[in-house]
Amino acid sequence: MESGILNADTVVQWIERAAEVIEENEKTLTELDAAIGDSDHGANMARGFSAVRGKLAEFPRDDIGAILKMVGMTLLSTVGGASGPLYGTLFLEAAKISAGKPEIDRVVILQSLAAGLAGIQKRGKAEPLDKTMVDALGPAIRAFEGAEGVSLAEALAQAAEAARLGAEATIPLVARKGRASYLGERSAGHQDPGATSMWLLLQSLAEAGAE
Amino acid sequence: MKKLLNAPSDLVKEALAGMALAHPGLLRVHVDPAFLVRADAPVRGKVAVLSGGGSGHEPLHGGFVGRGMLDAACPGAVFTSPTPDQILEATRAVDGGAGVVHIVKNYTGDVMNFEMAGELARDLGITTETVLVNDDVAVENSLYTAGRRGVGATVLVEKICGAAAEAGRALADVAALGRRVNEHGRSMGIALSPCTVPHAGKPSFELGPDEMEVGIGIHGEPGRRRAKLEPADRITEMLMHPILDDLPFQAGKDVLLFVNGLGATPLLELYVVFRKAHEIAAARGLRVVRSLVGPYITSLEMAGVSITLLQVDEEMVRYWDAPVHTAALRWGV
Structure with a gap:
């Protein structure tokens, strides 16, 4: 990877890596969801990313926005549940920022992630600390923005680490959104599955960016 | 996990294929994306009524597709909402030019x-x-959660909206009636045993041999509390009192009493619950003018029961009585 720039090939590698990681972690995500949700997060995400993987060959290599849009539309039509619209929205909003761009720099990456987060919050009406994917993506964006004076690869790694810590930090939280919210106090003590899958996606991005 | 299953990923698809073969006169199945429409859809000039949700609650929603009830149903994966493209295609397939009502569980x-x-x-x-259905009184603190869940009243909203649409009512009227049914309906359930999502392979929660979950949701979401198992009459009281206090139901009013099996509980036991629920309603001065007993909105093979009470008016009763011809509800034809 050229320093400071993500090109379309790296974005494709990210999506490919994300599909692998989601598949590897299907059982873990399902177990987390069984504890506070309805046991379908792993299967839903795996179904969605498997469909995305099937479209890798069709991805245009000169337009990151078009790639992200295809990912978003595919997730929207295959994942279902709450995660489908939310992850679909993340990629579709990010796609608008990077439309027509064969490569994106840190500023555009930050704008794309921020647009994705705003879309997720608008669609899902979640606030920070509601025990949702927002609690992984929010800290990741702040870490990425704050990672000055380091390479892009290092900034992405710091974002992924912040997402991991953010996902872990959902453990003591009481869920306010989604199906886990019905548990009330009983939702505390479990890591949020959506925050966990969000961390896995950002970890895949950091891995693709490091290559 | 002991289920009649080939592969978990084929379950919904194969069940839909079975429905298409079993009820060719009532409905048609579209494969990709998956949805069911009544055999004569789209009906020109008629408001279409569509619902959908995760699979695993059968006969809801596909079993209610047919004349006098739903024009279309969109089944998602087990306990997973259908997707926007799927709902859009079903909406297009049934739109007869008069608009489409979407009945959505909250x-x-x-x-x-x-x-x-x-x-x-x-x-x-x-x-x-x-029309958003959110009738589950078990959810307290609904300001701090995703809100009350849509459960038993969904069946009643679908029947009454379907009949109103069949009678030629306009889109806004059908939707307003559906909302009125939701506003006047309240439900609560208990689980005696959990269910197993095929993909997960093991029960989504555990209950001891002498325990029950009071206020269970139709995906196994927990309710108000876990309690020691009690006799049927006592359990019926535990469900009826929160329901009666919530609306509140007014003495002298007419109600529809719906006792629903969650999947594994036999009809024999449901009638025991119905008997007691009827007695409690009568003691509050309510007249049970219509009833429904059976497994209509289930949670896979969960054992348990939910009770729905709907305070009806003349219009609701008229549409409840109107002919319906679906795989799971059929009268007047």
């Missing part, structure tokens, strides 16, 4: 997917109205 995923589908339909020039 779950985060269902609400978001239907919301996106409604936006896409509007872009295509199809008018939709959404």
